[in-house]
Amino acid sequence: MRFLLRFPCILLFVCSSTFVTAQSDTLMANHECRIREGMPNSLQKLQAGQQVTIGYFGGSITEAGNGWREKSLNELQQRFPKASIKAINAAIGGTGSNLGVFRLKQHVLVHQPDLVFVEFAVNDSNTPTSVIHKSMEGIVRQIWRQNPKTDICFVYTLNEPMVPTLLAGNLPNSVVAMEQIAQHYGIPSIHMGLELIAKARQGEVVWKGVQADHPGKIVFSPDGTHPYSETGHTFYATAFARSLTKLMNVTKPVAHRLPKPFDAENWEAAKMVSLQDIARSQDWQVLSPETDSVAHQLRNRFTYLIKSSKPGASLTIHFTGNVLGVYDVVGPNCGQYTVSVDDQPDTDYPRFDSFATYYRSSFFFVPIDKAGKHTVTLRVSPKQLDKAAILKTRNKTIDNPAAYQENACYASQLLVVGDLAN
Structure with missing residues (x-):
């Protein structure tokens, strides 16, 4: 022990x-x-x-x-x-x-x-x-x-x-x-x-x-x-x-052992899964670093990146497990997701914050109550964020309104503890 x-x-x-x-x-x-x-x-x-x-x-x-x-x-x-x-x-x-x-x-x-x-x-x-x-x-x-x-x-x-x-x-x-x-x-x-x-x-x-x-x-x-x-x-x-x-006083080679877990619910099974094969509506665009400035800026973060600015554009994930998240982008032209999990009330996830004067990789987890089979739907929200007010909380201002006008959502990979279903 x-x-x-x-x-x-x-x-x-x-x-x-x-x-x-x-x-x-x-x-x-x-x-x-x-x-x-x-x-x-x-x-x-x-x-x-x-x-x-x-x-x-x-x-x-x-x-x-x-x-x-x-x-x-x-x-x-x-x-x-x-x-x-x-x-x-x-x-x-x-x-x-x-x-x-x-x-x-x-x-x-x-x-x-x-x-x-x-x-x-x-x-x-x-x-x-x-x-x-x-x-x-x-x-x-x-x-x-x-x-x-x-x-x-x-x-x-x-x-x-x-x-x-x-x-x-x-x-x-x-x-x-x-x-x-x-x-x-x-x-x-x-x-x-x-x-x-x-x-x-x-x-x-x-x-x-x-x-x-x-x-x-x-x-x-x-x-x-x-x-x-x-x-x-x-x-x-x-x-x-x-x-x-x-x-350097300890240099005798060993094979490190795996004892009984400290937390039986640890995330040893955690993995990233590309959104490339996930069901989505037709309003998503696959971005290329050669033709898209955001994909180019984050090319060392994402090998695959999609984007939509169409309100209601959706991604649907069926999985069995207890943790699901999205690896995505926060930045000037981002809006927010509306997420539904099974029959639970929708939750909004803004992809713009007080630091969003530039583009960066980010992520969020959706609320999963317990392990089991789940259906999660992410939609581009029609709600407009007050970006000027959000930036003002850090004494930042919008110097180029055109860069902030869009309300897009990006996505690259899913963060999963569990398995995706067909």
Whole structure:
């Protein structure tokens, strides 16, 4: 049994496959690196000068150029100069583990990685603990179902809203939830921001600002979340290097085992399914990156993308399962979906928000009450969104009305835990 987790002077109890999370943010001491079972297989290959493929799986903090991802890769290349290292940037800004678990196969596992770094703590900040458990455990189990010799390491970054909790000596809720999964499976973890917290206690850190306005201080980021390369990301990379030294003490190859699930309803079966073969009305257009500007902008996100601006244009999905979502687009010319599930009342899903001054990949889940057979219909809504009012909530204005005039819906893939029916 691995449901009794031990930490210094602390006992953390699990009463069932569903974790009891009351006051869980006070139950774990902060440690920069928890070695657990380590990353022995990939480190052994690196030390032997072999070829190693590393997947970097996360949000915008991992996606960023000249950030911790590239800096950690440089560290590995310097320590293991004879090894051939292939890095996969499988990070998508603004997304968390609840999308990651669905896209893992297509974006990471297809590359047959030897090591996967998983970074979603910041983007999962407002995600319910139960969903983090399901998605993070689903990620782990998918990786080890494919190859039990693939190493996994959870990596935690931070943003300004997490700082009070960390200064109080506690871990943010998203990190607590991920640590519970890491402990259950023996996965190492690195909290790359704890040195910054130590310096913040000494009054040395400004979390959001411009360096020129704060001489003698460490200015972490321009916005409280996305670190400057020369400050926040450099601290992350230094923490990674310290942790790597500790992890190198465990290099005996192993086949990682899959114990009894932490949550019996985890999303190990999560998958992405193209909408290419899904029943739809005639008012949908298949977009090409060569001829459509939105498809071109998002060509690294979508291999297949459809669009309709016709009110009532529909997509109909028949499936058996308990989770269904849509991987789509949010942006200036987007409107909203009206979604019906079986005989339940319709629900509207706006595909425009206060950040929609540009196009980005996004997703949403439809409400499924319980596992079983379901029919879901998505329709382009005739309702007009007040885009100017939505943008005004972030003090943004519409500078080019023509770019916002359309009320389109886009779709690329379904997010499914279950199976589609014919």
